[in-house]
Amino acid sequence: MEVKTVTGAEEVINFGELTEARQIDDGRVAAASAALQPLWDALSVSAREAALFKLEVVQEVLTGYRDGHPDLARPGEPRHPFGSHSGVSETARANAMAAHLASEFEVDRTRQRKLAQGGKAGSSPSSSSIRGWVQNWRRDGLVGLIDGRALKPRKEWAQIDEAYREVAETLARTFDGDRSAVNIAELDRRITVALKQSGVEYKQPAKRIKSQYLSWLMFTRGATTRTQKTRSLRNTSGYEHYPAMRPGQVVAIDATRADCLVRDVGTGEVFSVEVLTAIDVATRVVLALRVVPKSADAVDAALLLYDVCRPFSMLVEGTSVSDWRWCGLPGQVSLMTTADGKTDVLPDYTTLQGEHAIPSVLPDAVRSDHGSNFMSAHFQDTLASLGIDFLPTRGGRPTDNPHIERFHETLQRAWQQIPGYKGRNTGERGAKVDTEALLTANELEQHLRRFVSLDYHRTEHAGLRVPGEPKARFTPLEMWDMLTELTGCIDVPQRADxxxxxxxxxxxxxxxxxxxxxxxxxxxxxxxxxxxxxxxxxxxxxxxxxxxxxxxxxxxxxxxxxxxxxxxxxxxxxxxxxxxxxxxxxxxxxxxxxxxxxxxxxxxxxxxxxxxxxxxxxxxxxxxxxxxxxxxxxxxxxxxxxxxxxxxxxxxxxxxxxxxxPTTTETLSTSPIDFDAPWGRLTLDYANEKQ
Incomplete structure (x- = not known):
């Protein structure tokens, strides 16, 4: 019989060379793999769809056609640079495919619907993932593209009495890091006692399946108390990235060692400090910044959150620049409408003169690493009292909090502008760094806040994009103003104390x-x-x-x-x-x-x-x-x-x-706002309403 390969070459082979002939379809022989068919039939619909999606991606990268053959070309195929005939390297083709899938992912209606309903929509595949799919396909064919999780054998826990499983799961949830873990025998004893005390009749499960079930149950909680603590927070934390779509939705905080030395005011001694920063994920606006002694403690972290909740401003008059000052409660940060109805976005980038606003916001959620200051009872209680969700990153994964980590790199511009810069490591450090006329910790904080207000907030940010305008670039404050215009005023009701x-x-x-x-x-x-x-x-x-x-x-x-x-x-x-x-x-x-x-x-x-x-x-x-x-x-x-x-x-x-x-109503419905008046107190009622 005559066959055609994926490259278009025609060959004549014997019918017996086919792996297995299932049927004759429209006069053509349909062949199927005997090894794949039983496995494929056992997969769920979603697992099959995911594998076929990967197959289309792989085939288009390698051949230029999603269905893998020129005779099955879809409209517009082949597209540059896909296919070996394009003359482009396989890595470049994988990069191009990743960019193409990312653009499709942003406008996918199913994904947007999931996000609108509060669900998780995942992320688009990276170029490295696509290269991995190609390697797996070359090695194992379609089997190599099936998600490994769909191939794991399931434990037959259904044969264990439902009443036993309910009590076991309830007791397992109590191991949240605050209690010492127990062995399987003790857990079984507690389950048996609880069932007898409640008077529930149940069938004692077989010893082997019971032991496997309890071992699996404790494995899901974690082998150590620290792991159990981390996993107990998963219901309130974001372990997958999702787009923050408005100011205040997620605020990322972190501490980093300052790459410059400071001097003590009293003794003149030279020492290092840390910088605590809070950045709004949606707009990249720096909401708060503090220079603190190393290492930052729980109170430092709580006071950083205090700075997030209050508005600041910086005044530039001639050559005089003020520190961030505690200002009144503005209606909006800098978005104004002129007399002719046109929108005028401030600040005026032709000059540094005038008022520079640093907005305030009560975050929906705070993301941080597992530092002891952020995991402390005081900081957690402060978040809970304000109705703020806590989103801890995974241990050893700094990429879970990329926005604040990237800002730490941006601070290099600020470090290198002042005396005492010591480089990122000892290999970059000068021999006479500590002999320069160093700043004090307070002067360093003023310098960094001026850098944020006059440099960073006024510089176009490559990470701020608007759908439909891929080449447009915006500054953090411009993005804040645009999103604030859509979401409305989100300033925090405040009081002086x-x-x-x-x-x-x-x-x-x-x-x-x-x-x-x-x-x-x-x-x-x-x-x-x-x-x-x-x-x-x-x-x-x-x-x-x-x-x-x-x-x-x-x-x-x-x-x-x-x-x-x-x-x-x-x-x-x-x-x-x-x-x-x-x-x-x-x-x-x-x-x-x-x-x-x-x-x-x-x-x-x-x-x-x-x-x-x-x-x-x-x-x-x-x-x-x-x-x-x-x-x-x-x-x-x-x-x-x-x-x-x-x-x-x-x-x-x-x-x-x-x-x-004072009540929330009194705070919000007083006489017209005085922009120079001291700000009021954030009431707990407002935090409860926000929930």
């Missing part, structure tokens, strides 16, 4: 002598009406009252008066004895030494106050007595930042009287 909502809460009983926190005594006149209070006034189980505690500055606590809703300072009684920075680490170290020195005298509050103050002075004056001198510098910097943030809020609060019990 919002910073306290991002600090940890310390519960303490207000006694005649004040309150106790970290073995220190705090007191103020604002507590007089609440001393020796009744049980249940602030919480049901005891008479304790809530105080805001800043771990970066323990020289004072803060108490919100329930009658006036005003936040009042409650200072440490020994604050006048020392000017040493008081972070958690330093106070704990001073307390241990003072306790050993004081002996029985530590029973006296007055004596303990003096001893702790003396030890704080000793630790900060003679750093060699402390096992980590770097903490002394970090403590000074953290206290400086803490006082700047809180004093700013206290100053605004003193200029703007607070209503006793």
């Amino acid at each position: 919002m910073v306290f909502d991002f600090l940890p809460i310390h519960w303490a009983v207000i006694s005649h002598g004040g309150i106790k926190c970290k073995n220190l005594i705090f007191d103020a006149e604002c507590l007089d009406e609440y001393r020796n209070g009744r049980k249940g006034r602030f919480r049901e189980k005891d008479a304790a009252a809530p105080f805001y505690r800043d771990p970066h500055d323990l020289s004072r606590l803060w108490f919100r008066d329930p009658e006036t809703n005003e936040v009042n300072e409650v200072p440490w009684k020994g604050a006048g004895l020392t000017h040493a920075p008081m972070t958690d680490a330093l106070v704990d170290a001073a307390w241990k030494v003072a306790k050993n020195r004081g002996g029985k005298k530590m029973i006296s509050r007055e004596w303990s106050q003096h001893l702790i103050a003396e030890e704080l002075i000793e630790l900060t004056t003679h750093a060699e007595n402390f096992d980590e001198p770097a903490r002394i510098r970090a403590a000074r910097l953290r206290r400086q930042q803490s006082r700047r943030d809180i004093n700013e809020a206290v100053d605004a609060q003193s200029r703007t009287p607070l209503s006793p019990h």
